[in-house]
Amino acid sequence: MSNYHIKHLEEYFQVYRKSVRNPENFWEEVAEEHFLWRKRWDNVLSWDFKKPEVKWFEGAELNITENCIDRHLRTRGDKTAILFEPNNPDEPAQHISYQQLYERVNQMANVLKSQGIEKGDRVCIYLPMIPELAIALLACARIGAIHSVVFAGFSSKALATRINDASCKMLITSDGSYRGSKTLDLKAIVDGALESCESIETVLVAERTKNKIHMKEGRDLWLQPLLDDAEVKCSAEPMKAEDPLFILYTSGSTGRPKGMVHTTAGYMVYTAYTFKNIFQYRETDVYWCTADIGWITGHSYIVYGPLANGATTVMFEGVPSYPDFSRFWEIVEKHQITHLYTAPTAIRALAKENIEYVERHDLSSLKVLGSVGEPINEEAWHWYNDNIGKKQSPIVDTWWQTETGGIMISPIPFVTPTKPTYATLPFIGIQPALMDEEGKEIKGNQVDGRLCIKFPWPSMARTIWGDHDRYRDTYFSAYENKYFTGDGAMRDEVGYYRITGRVDDVIIVSGHNLGTAPIEDAINEHPAVAESAIVGFPHDVKGNALYGYVMLKEFGETRNQDNLRKEINQQITDKVGPIAKLDKIQFVNGLPKTRSGKIMRRILRKIASKDTSNLGDTSTLLNPEVVQEIMDNAL
Ligand code: ATP
Ligand code: MG
Secondary structure, X not given: OOOOOOOOHHHHHHHHHHHHHOHHHHHHHHHHHHOOOOEOOOEEEEEEOOOOEEEEEEOOEEOHHHHHOHHHHHHHOOOEEEEEEOOOOOOXXXXXXXXXXXXXHHHHHHHHHHOOOXXXXXXXXXOOOOHHHHHHHHHHHHHOOEEEEOOOOOOHHHHHHHHHHOOOOEEEEEOOEEEOOEEEOHHHHHHHHHOOOOOOOXXXXXXXXXXXXXXXXXXXXXXXXXHHHOOOOOOOOOEEOOOEEEEEEOOOOOOOOOEEEEEOHHHHHHHHHHHHHXXXXXXXXXXXXXXXXXXXXXXXXXXXXXXXXXXXXXXXXXOOOOOOOOHHHHHHHHHOOOEEEEOHHHHHHHHOOOOHHHHOOOOOOOOEEEEOOOOOOHHHHHHHHHHHOOOOOOEEEOEOOHHHOOOOEOOOOOOOXXXXXXXXXXXXXXXXXXEOOOOOEEOOOOEEEEEEEOOOOOOOOOEEOOOHHHHHHHHOOOOOOOEEEEEEXXXXXXXXXXXXXXXXXXXXXXXXXEOHHXXXXXXXXXXXXXXXXXXXXXXXXXXXEEEEEXXXXXXXXXXXXHHHHHHHHHHHHHHOOHHXXXXXXXEEOOOOEEOOOOEOHHHHHHHHOOOOOOOOOOOOXXXXXXXXXXHHOOO
């Protein structure tokens, strides 16, 4: 029996046990049956978390693009690989078949080669969500160049830092990008960045907005004419299993971003296997992940995982609010989307709007819903479940990280019974552990602690680019022989995991450890509240006290604020306990977020502690304007 598609809970437990009893055998079987190898491995796994060093499928040779494209041509040549939905709903969608994808990737790969890119060179990709973005990743992989995608919402400075960190030789960008009603001048941002980037020799520019831009002689080239002249065949470079596939920087929620390095074989095996199971993907499905390819979610679950399974994967260029808040639902109906994978920040933003936007559209094609990026609060979970899934489509709350490469803790839809706010069970092959502050593992259920992983999994990052010491210090020094995630978690009576927030954000009040997620959850249940964030600030008696930043839905603003404060604290008392009551509640118009939409509590913590002289690295901040406003009105 093949272990590739798990169909019921007993089978999950059976396969899980097998995967942890003998991980080498398990992953060897998966790798053998479902992928195309140029050369077989000599050794499935070798590892040492002290160094740390992890190697999967050593000795093997492969090219991930042959697995994502070439091998589908015979059976799925005409099937849509990438379905591109433009920002403007009046512009026609593009269906790029596997055959067309093959040709376009090869042409792009030939262009890269003709511009002097060789195996191992780093190519920075700074593109909006247009087909060229996915094609550029795959073209790099085709020839063994290492891609480093930088989200095309980052500033010149943030882009320059990332280019310099990896000494990228080439940059691929576009003349501009569309985001809702706005047109952004990406090329000007690039020009600004490149003033301080010496390693870049060539800039390839895709045409999208036809903005008037400056092209620098001897450096900048329009991409399209080069593609037009390029051959549609480019043989795939045989890569070693542990050759780097890409570098990707973490979101920067907690500090200076880290350039995580992912390698080829293990990453491919794990993203493909998780995609198939965690979305219960079937051949005729139309899968849509709303993330940007600039984040790990897009790398693993827009590009590599879906394509390795021969899936149809949707790329959406726009934003959920344009032309109005029904855009997501309009797209679901238009393309008969079966899988929608999005983030709590988007769910909360859409839930705030009139339900009319949802009701206008037929969402009956949906089978599975996903969430990723932050803990999903209970109210958002129910809104998603009731209004989008109509209680028929299971929600997979997937916990994972840039560092983990693939989903680590998640329900399997129609297999694992879901529970609001719980990411539920470890995925096949994943061995979590909860640790106490003294470094001891906490066994049993109904406990909470710091989340670690005890055993390597195929898609784990192998290092931080250029800084292996930082890799060891950040992830492998807190607990001996374990990978430390930086997150806190609870394990309930049946062994389900709930992520309670980042350990850095845990607040100790009168000797009690309080995670941010359960308290914010209680606040968000108040009908007038749209979103909230809590942090600690020093307090003479309690050590720390809690400071809440609360953003109201519109109708909430007309209510008496003191009453609202009381109601919010009552809600916390009922759901979490009086210990978690907030000392201060500031009503705000927005919360500071990373460009991937996550709340940046470290900035709020500084404001609450009146320590605003140095806010740290704010280059990953999406909305600096709210920071000033929050500071001006701080309590
Ligand atoms: P940085 O590491 O630079 O501070 P970041 O941690 O936000 O940034 P990512 O790798 O994009 O960068 O995010 C991973 C983190 O997101 C996880 O460690 C966790 O805190 C949070 N997260 C992701 N998915 C979930 C989820 N389903 N439930 C709870 N938290 C989640
Ligand atoms: Mg992180």
